[in-house]
Every structure is written in C-alpha cells, then in structure tokens.
Amino acid sequence: MASNRQTDTAALVAMLGEHTTVNVRLALIADAQRWQLHHAQVTFDDDTPVTERAWRYSTATFLEARLPGSTVAALLRGEEQDVRGLHVVCLDPPSASASIYRLRGQQEWGRVTTPWPRTEWTINRDANALQPGYDLLVGDGPSFLNFDQALSAFLYQRSHDSNASHVDLWRIALPQRAGWLSQITIGPDLLTAVIDGEVLDGAVLELSWASGNHVQPVDGAGTLSFELPQGLVHDSLLMLRREDQWLDWRSFPAPTYGHARDASVVWEQPGPELEILLANGEGQHLECKREVPEGDSRKKMLKTIAAFASRDGGTVLIGVQDDLQIVGLPEKPNFDKQLLEVVGMIRDNLEPMPPYEPSLIDHEGKTILAIEVASGGQMYAYRNGQRPEYYVRVGPNTVPARHPEIAAGFRQAPTATRC
Template identity: 80%
Template sequence: MANSGQTETTALVAMLGGRAAVNVRLALVADAQQWQLHHGQVTLDDDAPVKERAWRYSTATFLELRLPGPTVAALLRGDDQDVHGIRIVFPGPPSPSASTYRLRGQEEWGRVTTRWPRTEWTVSRDTNAPQPGHGLLVGDGPSFLNFDQALSAFLYQRPHESTEDRSDLWRIVLPQRVGWLSQITIGPDLLTAVVDGEALDGAVLELSGAADNQMQPVDGAGTYRFELAHGLAHDSLLTLRREDQWLDWRSFSAPTYGRARDASVVWEQPGPVLDLLLANGEGQHLECKREVPECESRKKMLKTIAAFASQDGGTVLIGVQDDLQIVSLPEKPNVDKQVLAVVGMIRDHLEPMPSYEPRVIDHDGKKILAVEVSGGDQMYAYRNEARPEFPEFYVRVGPNTVPARHREIAAGFRQAPGVTTF
C-alpha cells in the first residue's frame, strides 16, 4: 500500500457498515432549524474505550459516543440519521473519494499522534456547506470564544491554531498494530530497537544509510540491536518490514530539542544531536546565548522562553554564539550554579511556570546548557520586576521574539477539558 492516495467513498461505507460499532466524534452546526454535520471523526478500534460526552449550544453541538457501524456508514453515504436525540442532516452530496494516508508510529498529522502506525482517510467538505458562526459559545458545556476553539478543545484538548485547515468533513482512523517500533535507543556505538506487534511472522528489521546496510530477522516482540562501528549516520533509516511492505519506520535526520519530539526515540549521544540542531540555525525553535545573560539580556532570554512555551516549544542553547560557534560555558561560576541561576530566573519572572528541562551537554570537551522548553496549551507571561502588575506576552516569529497581538493572547486563554484523543 502506498503512503498516500485515494479511496472510493463507497469502499469506506462498506467497511463501516460491516462493523458492529465504532467510536465517533461529531461536530454539528445549526442551520435553518436543523442540525448539519460539520465534522466527524471515526476510530476503527475495538480496544479503545469511549466516554460519552455531549456539549450543546444554541448554534453548535459536539457529541462523542459509540454508534453502530451501519448508522455511521449511512451518515458517510449522505443519509439523514437520528443520533442521540438529534436529527443529523448531511450538508450536500458526499464526495466520491477520500484522501488516504498511511502513517508511521509516533507521526503527528492533523494534531493526532499514536504509538503504532495507522491508516487515515479524509473526506472533504462541500465548499458551499453552511459554516459555523464566530460568536461566543455558552450553554451545556464549557464556554468558548468561538466554534473553532470549541472544536479544537473537544477533539484534541489543544487550542485552536489560525493556520489549521478545517476543510475535511470526515476523518476515519484505522490503527495498524501488525508490528511497530516501541522504542529506539541510539548510543555512540549501538542502536537498540524494541519491537512490538500482533503478527510479526516473516518480519525483518533493516538499518540503512548511504554507505551501509544491516538486516536481521524478527522472531517476535522483543529487543534487537545493531552495532554502529562509526556511530549513527545522519541519513539513517530504520525499517520494520515484511517483504516489500513496511510495518513501521523511523528516520534520524534532524532530532530537535525542546519541541514535541518523537517519544519513541532516545538519544544517548548528545554531541551528534547538537550538531544536527545547530545545522538548522537560529529560528522559530532555537535561540543561542554565549553565556548566562544578565540585566537587559536576561529579559530577552526570558521573553524567548515565554514565547517558546506559548507556542510549540523550542530550545535556548547557552554556550553557543549567535554565529553558531560553540564556545562552552564559562568556568566560573561552576556549571551547577549557572544552571541554578537560569532556573531561578524562570521561576521568578515567568507565569505560570512553563514545562522545561535544563540539560548540560558535553560536546568535544565543551559544556553547553540546553534549556528545552515544551509547548503549552496557553499563554505564558513575562513579569517585569519594575512593573509586575503588567504581564507581557510574546510569540516567536522566525528567529525573532515579538510582542503577542491581542488576538493571539485571547486565543491562548481558554479552558480545554480533559479528553482522550483518538
């Protein structure tokens, strides 16, 4: 099967119709005294529990429940259906085909990530279909500034992003648990892969690069090792496959500190990782400092950390010049005191406390402090000692940290209830 392509909608209707029940999330909008389907997500996973939820507003309704497969098939076909006491009307003729994507484990696409590989189908919405309103949503559910924010919270437990594409009417997810890579540990001279799966007969592991290729058979779930005589090449690819079909894979071209990294890959050779990170240069997710800053430079670093936390994360490297030359941390004060100084700055000036990890990297005898900042689901403020009553909010635009606009600040402040993503 190709990594992407097209599937006839009739084939998806038949697949859904043949299942006893499926997990569904539906977003409905009110139009002319009726409820029209705006977006539906289906998970074809009998092992995934579902906790029924219903958020009801005058102009929108969000439902999560388990429905009979034929009912969902009928909705996909374009037939009106009664669901949870609501008559759902289809917004126009169904699309004849769906875009098809085959995704590896730990791959994020459309805000969804799973440990195992999966196949996803998306059916586009009719461009003439009614669009949801942009007013405040207040009703039998959490309050939101608008429909898009409510939809992001309901589906993903994450804030809405202005760059998101909401053109899909349906999203259908099928987990592929034949075989997958649970964890990969990369050391200076050894790569260790933990393989899991439900049907691994005949599978092999292949580690390939531009100048080398290694293979070994997989005789079941377990741990497999590849010796790395010269370390791991930057262009390496690890593939779990059966004949000419891949089951799962990982590439190791550009690991990135601080951002939403592949949780299945553990690097135990920080030097090569640092080289790859610096190769990308300062930008949206990387800021370099020669030393632990003081006075006005301190504020610049803290503003950047707040911006990283308010968006999708990033890293501050201390001991690296703006031209990306590694100069090392100063010998005095000692490294531990420099780490504590940075931790204290963050504690005293950022609110709320962002999720971050200070890590000292030894690179060819030079020590660098990496402050890895995770992206959050809200805005993080910098508080100036001179005016602590006036919080300041920032975002990252390329290699620059700039004041956040009012709409960006407003978009960051919302409550996202605890939900489990498909």
C-alpha cells in the first residue's frame, strides 16, 4: 500500500531546479503555434541512461529526453519553454500542492513496477484542459488509431486500457536505492531474502508476526535467512529498515490464490498452500472444476472469473471435484494445451481483460490448473454476443449483479491505473 500525503508544489519546483538534468517523457497536444503539455513523467535518476525518442504528428508529439532541471521546473511553474525546437507550455494553473506517495519495491503504480522502492509526486490535470482528439495519428513515428493508444505504447509499451484514463498532468519519481529486497524465497521451514542496496550501513532485517518477531543485522548486500519451524505465519511482515525508517518491505497474508503474485516472492510450498485453500471449501473466493469446462459449464466458469475480478478476487481450481477431491487434469491433451485453452476463453469472452495469473500446480503426482484472479477495482463483464453481463459472487454462488452493484462498481473504478 502506498502512503499518501501532500507537499507544496513550490518544493517540487525547487527540487527540479537543483538538478542539472532529469529524465523526462512528455505527451504534447498541438495548440495554435504552441504545444500544450498533456502528461509529463519525470525521474530523478542519474544512473539510468536515456535513449532519446520523438514521435511527431500534426496534432500530437511524444518526447523522451534528458532535459535541464531548470527547464522542467519552469514548465511546472507554467512558463513557456523551448524543448527540442518545440514551444511547450503547461497552461493548467499550477496546483498549490502535489500528492506524495512512498512505494515499496515491486509495487505497481501507474502501470510501472520497479525492483526498488521509490517516492512519487503527482499533480492532476485540470478537468477543463485541452483534450486530445480521436483522429488517426500518422507521421514521424508508428501509426496509431488515436492519441490514447499512442500514449500507452510510448510510456509503457502496452496496449491502451479503455477503463484507465490518465488524469495525472505531472508524475515525478525519485528512486530510493538505499536498500531493497530483490528476492524472497519461502519454503516449508525457511524464509530466505536476497538484499541489495547502496547504503545498508546500520540496516536490519525484521520478520514479525502477531506473537513475535526476529531481527538480524544487515552487513551489506547478500542473503539472510529465517527458520520457520511452524511454516510462515499468516500476515507476517518482512521489513528492511534502519531504526524507525523502512527501506523496503513485503507482507504475506493468508494464501487465497486470489491476489496477483509479487514477482520477487518465490513460494516453494505449493502443496501446503493448496491444502490450506481447499480446507476452507468452495465459497466466496474459490470455485472448483473437475476438468476444463465445455458448453454451458464453460460459460459458468467465465462468469465466476468476471465476478471474482469485480469484487475481492478469487481462484478457480481445475482438476478438483466439487467434493474437494483432487483428481488432477487429464493427461491428454497435454497440460500446457489445456492452460492455453482456458487463457483463450478468458481473452475472447471477458471485457476488459481481468487481472489474473494461470499456473500449473503439481500435487502428489497430480496436476491442477489454478486461475488466480485479483480484484480489479471495477466491474468486469462476460460478453454474451454484443451484450455485456455483470456478475458478483455471493457465497459459493455466482449471481447476476443488480443495477446498484453495477453502478457502484463503475464509480469505484480507478481514474488512473494505480496500486
């Protein structure tokens, strides 16, 4: 979770002015004889080289460059600046304050994930600001159907999500590389953490849980381990800190298979985790299928996946009967082909694409396909022909969403993709 507070924009302007150069990505819209700033990403990072890029069209321009900090500070103040031969101005009235967030490593924010922690400042765009058009973009750069698709490709090399709009006028990031957890491996009786960092003097690594904690000093980059005689306790917290300031952390809630996995965390105990999940039985967050479904059963599974994503997440286990007996997937067709079949079902029938992760689990000689669905913070539809259908999970049942539930789901949908 990101900690959120406010800071004066003037402090950001001063910080930018103190830096000789900063890395920037700019999205600009043509406005008479000038270019108006639509979105700016700025990174204080002297260690990462920038490959300068420019996509130029008659109505829009996208630039990546290393610019003087004073130039970017002037833009933030609302002053017109010459940027690579373009007259650029930020016409939105400068906001008096910016939101500031402190993020741990491997935390997604605005479609970006970094291995190390970072501090980010954001300033929202004025609702009345000039908006990009929806014309085809053809020019000195790849061709795109519209501005939003070009922006997403330029910033993230990913396709545009029509349910995620970019409301940030400014997004400014400061990497925090003093220390971070680059990989955590959790086995049945041992937790091992690989620690990297540039300033680790005086740091400690702490594993805490409801009834106790263990602390080890950190002598530098390397590996530390904690013995887990009873396995990892649910809701444990692993924290790399120096006195009362955290450098990086990871938390480990009870396994539900319903939350997107952290790429830096490796679980080497799928058997016990699967047994804990099955011990709770089918319900709000678990659906079991004996095999990859066909016909009407296929539709039921897809509705359930949409319902999981629309609320709190959940898991579909294929290769497990309704009575929770593990039978495993049939060996023919092969397991990878069955996984790809399910992935294709989700891609072709759910809208937008829900956040999920498929995985094959080996358990006592049998293979189970787990579809771990994370909460997407919005409503997801099963596409029945041209008609979207919305569902929610009520106990062990998937039922049609009522109009107030659908409306509430769209109201809570994030205006920008944040974590």
